[in-house]
Amino acid sequence: MNTTYAHILIAIFFLLVSCESEFQSSIEDNEVYLSGEADFSNFVSVGNSLTAGFADNALYKEAQLQSFPKILADQFALVGGGEFTQPLVEDNIGGLLLNGNRIPGYDTRLVLSTQSDSPLPANITGTPQTDIANILRGPFNNMGVPGAKSYHLGLNGYGDISSIESMANPYFVRFASSPHASIIEDAVAQSPSFFSLWVGNNDILGFATSGGIGQDQTGNLDPSTYSSTDITDPNVFGQLYLQYIDALTANASGGVVYNIPDVTNIPFFTTVPRKAIPLDEPTAALLNSQFAVYNQQILPELASVGLISENEAIQRQVSFQEGQNYVTLNDESLTDISVVLTNPPFNLDPQTAALLGQVRQATEEDLIPLAASENIGNIVNNDSSLISGVTVPLGDESVLTVNEQMMINNARTAYNAIIKNAAQDYGLAFVDINQLLEESQTGIPFDSGVLSSTFITGGAFSLDGVHLTPRGYALVANETIMEINSSYGANLPPVNLGDFRTIVASDEVN
Amino acid sequence: MTKSLFIAVLFFISVFQVYAGGYRISLQGNQALAMGHTGVAVINSAESAFFNPSGLVYLENKLNVSAGGFGIFSNTKWQNTDTGQFSETESQVSIPFYMYASYKINEWATAGVAAYTPYGSSVKWEKDWAGSHLVNAIELAAIFVQPLLSIKLSKHFSIGGGPIFVTGNINFNRNINRTLTDEEGLRSNVEIDDSGVTNWGWSASFMFTPTEKLRLGFNYRSLIELNAEGGDATFRNIPNSPLVSVSNGTTTFDAKLPLPAELTVGISYQVNDKLLFAFDFNRTFWEVYKSLDIEFGDSEIPNSINPRNYENANTYRFGLQYQAMDNLSLRGGFYIDESPVQPGFFAPETPRNDAQGYTAGLTFDVSSRLSIDASFLFLRFKEVDASYDAYTENDTQVPFRGTYVSNSFIPGIGISYKL
Numbered sequence: 023m024n025t026t027y028a029h030i031l032i033a034i035f036f037l038l039v040s041c042e043s044e045f046q047s048s049i050e051d052n053e054v055y056l057s058g059e060a061d062f063s064n065f066v067s068v069g070n071s072l073t074a075g076f077a078d079n080a081l082y083k084e085a086q087l088q089s090f091p092k093i094l095a096d097q098f099a100l101v102g103g104g105e106f107t108q109p110l111v112e113d114n115i116g117g118l119l120l121n122g123n124r125i126p127g128y129d130t131r132l133v134l135s136t137q138s139d140s141p142l143p144a145n146i147t148g149t150p151q152t153d154i155a156n157i158l159r160g161p162f163n164n165m166g167v168p169g170a171k172s173y174h175l176g177l178n179g180y181g182d183i184s185s186i187e188s189m190a191n192p193y194f195v196r197f198a199s200s201p202h203a204s205i206i207e208d209a210v211a212q213s214p215s216f217f218s219l220w221v222g223n224n225d226i227l228g229f230a231t232s233g234g235i236g237q238d239q240t241g242n243l244d245p246s247t248y249s250s251t252d253i254t255d256p257n258v259f260g261q262l263y264l265q266y267i268d269a270l271t272a273n274a275s276g277g278v279v280y281n282i283p284d285v286t287n288i289p290f291f292t293t294v295p296r297k298a299i300p301l302d303e304p305t306a307a308l309l310n311s312q313f314a315v316y317n318q319q320i321l322p323e324l325a326s327v328g329l330i331s332e333n334e335a336i337q338r339q340v341s342f343q344e345g346q347n348y349v350t351l352n353d354e355s356l357t358d359i360s361v362v363l364t365n366p367p368f369n370l371d372p373q374t375a376a377l378l379g380q381v382r383q384a385t386e387e388d389l390i391p392l393a394a395s396e397n398i399g400n401i402v403n404n405d406s407s408l409i410s411g412v413t414v415p416l417g418d419e420s421v422l423t424v425n426e427q428m429m430i431n432n433a434r435t436a437y438n439a440i441i442k443n444a445a446q447d448y449g450l451a452f453v454d455i456n457q458l459l460e461e462s463q464t465g466i467p468f469d470s471g472v473l474s475s476t477f478i479t480g481g482a483f484s485l486d487g488v489h490l491t492p493r494g495y496a497l498v499a500n501e502t503i504m505e506i507n508s509s510y511g512a513n514l515p516p517v518n519l520g521d522f523r524t525i526v527a528s529d530e531v532n
Numbered sequence: 533m534t535k536s537l538f539i540a541v542l543f544f545i546s547v548f549q550v551y552a553g554g555y556r557i558s559l560q561g562n563q564a565l566a567m568g569h570t571g572v573a574v575i576n577s578a579e580s581a582f583f584n585p586s587g588l589v590y591l592e593n594k595l596n597v598s599a600g601g602f603g604i605f606s607n608t609k610w611q612n613t614d615t616g617q618f619s620e621t622e623s624q625v626s627i628p629f630y631m632y633a634s635y636k637i638n639e640w641a642t643a644g645v646a647a648y649t650p651y652g653s654s655v656k657w658e659k660d661w662a663g664s665h666l667v668n669a670i671e672l673a674a675i676f677v678q679p680l681l682s683i684k685l686s687k688h689f690s691i692g693g694g695p696i697f698v699t700g701n702i703n704f705n706r707n708i709n710r711t712l713t714d715e716e717g718l719r720s721n722v723e724i725d726d727s728g729v730t731n732w733g734w735s736a737s738f739m740f741t742p743t744e745k746l747r748l749g750f751n752y753r754s755l756i757e758l759n760a761e762g763g764d765a766t767f768r769n770i771p772n773s774p775l776v777s778v779s780n781g782t783t784t785f786d787a788k789l790p791l792p793a794e795l796t797v798g799i800s801y802q803v804n805d806k807l808l809f810a811f812d813f814n815r816t817f818w819e820v821y822k823s824l825d826i827e828f829g830d831s832e833i834p835n836s837i838n839p840r841n842y843e844n845a846n847t848y849r850f851g852l853q854y855q856a857m858d859n860l861s862l863r864g865g866f867y868i869d870e871s872p873v874q875p876g877f878f879a880p881e882t883p884r885n886d887a888q889g890y891t892a893g894l895t896f897d898v899s900s901r902l903s904i905d906a907s908f909l910f911l912r913f914k915e916v917d918a919s920y921d922a923y924t925e926n927d928t929q930v931p932f933r934g935t936y937v938s939n940s941f942i943p944g945i946g947i948s949y950k951l
Contacts, residue, residue: 042607043937049611049618084717100616114716470925515616523711527773
């Protein structure tokens, strides 16, 4: 065989071997979907922990890789979306270090442990590796910073490690382009062709998760005077929000914005039962006898002299029965009668008077944050007659009262109106998260079950009760895709919720 | 120039995956494959040991040997337009081979021995791809070894056959379900592995030669079940929790995989001195493959039941042989291969739907004794929308759907020797 023949044979061989199978319309080759009027080539996502992929009370790598913006970016890639970079932490443990030392308050992630009687969230064991002194080189498409409130996005120095004890946020310290940079500046500097903005949750959640120990700052236009547990003034929110939208839309083909969900749709506030006190008949009778003077003499007496209203006298009645009972709590909106009770004719000792000062029993309207569950039913000061939630009322931090809920809701509705108007005015896609989480209360069906907000078993919320699981974030991504499709004439496919995990069970815990 | 081209070709080969769609691999002789893998009524060489042992007795020489192998270059792609997911199979190397020999004892009887690999599968998807709860990778290989006897009952009629000894290996990896991971986020998976699984079977055949030009052939190969007993089942990346029904480590498993029976009938017709036409019809009795059930040695671990519900499938094969020169035969062929897989049971471990095979090849006589056989097969599977509906999670059926497209290019080379 001469070399010409050899060449021909080799050429034929080469040709046939290269006959790779091909679809008539290939997803991989971007032949199936359309981006419509949107340009996804440089997608930048701005927000807080929900944008960062925070879950199980920590930021950890695997959950970051399933953040809702990352899920979106993977779908955008089917219509020309570019690479989506994220400031990934070092491990799947969570927690933060500063120069090798643990930063207090940044615990490892929660997993579902069976180490106690029933499966409960517990911190995973392990040593965090993420040191915020290791500054990452950006830019990053995911500009979600856990803990950020609306006014933090534009705050210069929010990523300055030298102010870590005061204003700086350790998560932003890790990837701010410079100590002076703000989140929004770093986002806008990337000239996003498409963006997402989901902010405002922490402007009420700081107040809500702490049981309302902070202030409603409505009317105070200076956020630098706010504490982390306060409610942000809606005017402050509105003004800043529009500035952010202005900046982000400058060079973008479009974007998507998200509103703020009602706290009553978040398991952190709905899981702990108000009737958390189980009592047998003798104990209930004993307690009733202890509260008899308070119920039958003190309250009518105070009402009759006009120190409290008739209504309040009824509201403050404390009574128990066999079975599950409402917890007792301190309601700061009630008249403080602790001093009056030490005086004649009551002459109570100061300790008892203090316990009764603003006490009432919970009602179905109160919300008890998840964090308070460990305070209920404990013996106080080694005195077996002092039981928290029964003879010792739960503190302000353990209950979100109706009054506090109202403050939260007023602010939230104001934020949401601003967000929705901005979406309309700027022609942006709008995702009604409040509505979505409302639906997930009852459950959202997917291919192998129903996704719901029920704590631990529902699948949508991670073990901190506030942030979502990857499947929950996928739900947000799908809702986003639906809105983008209708706003921009795209036909992006949703992801399959069943492909995303919910919570992780493990006994590798502290 | 030639050298650099060769390097380019080799590089290209390494990029492509090597696999055959389904686990019946019809590559049992280069001469036969070149003619559409016909041969039940053809007498050419020792390849008859597989295609129709009763034909061996008609070979003119005292000793006939045929041996060869194939390289399978295959590519399967999957996509799901509902979700935008896509994946494809990765590079794998599998080289089916055959070795046949016949020895004429006397005018009426010929003895033979055959070794061949009619079943096998090697599919490797991208790890943790969308269908990884069904399969990450599968490797199945079975070697058949068979002593043969071929007896001429008359000028027109012969019979043949013999017992078959099979030894097989299986390795199969899939993820536990669609979402379970360990604490590090690594997907939990199970791998079963067993080798040296043996069993016996048989084949029997006859050949009828009514005229010099016309032959009719019949061949039947029995069902052989590979019973893996006490193989290794290794669970990996399982989170440490009693809430999960399995834990990391190795246990044993039992499983049965049928290598189904196959019936072949066919004719050949010598059109003229130079041209031979052949037709084979195969029926493979796949209906024995109801379910791949994996029973784990650790009774805490639930059995893995994977319904397959294959149905019997036919293949129609056509081949031509042309004696171009004294020392050169050219061959060509075509076949239609029906899939045993039924709607709703299209599992990505054997992404095999109806296929068309186009074949060609040649035999070049180097000397009066030694010839070189070359062939190639281009196997084209139609693009197909398919689903596997038998997977369940939380007692709910969760179909795995998508569109599959695949093809294979399979070159082969071998030698025939006669004495």
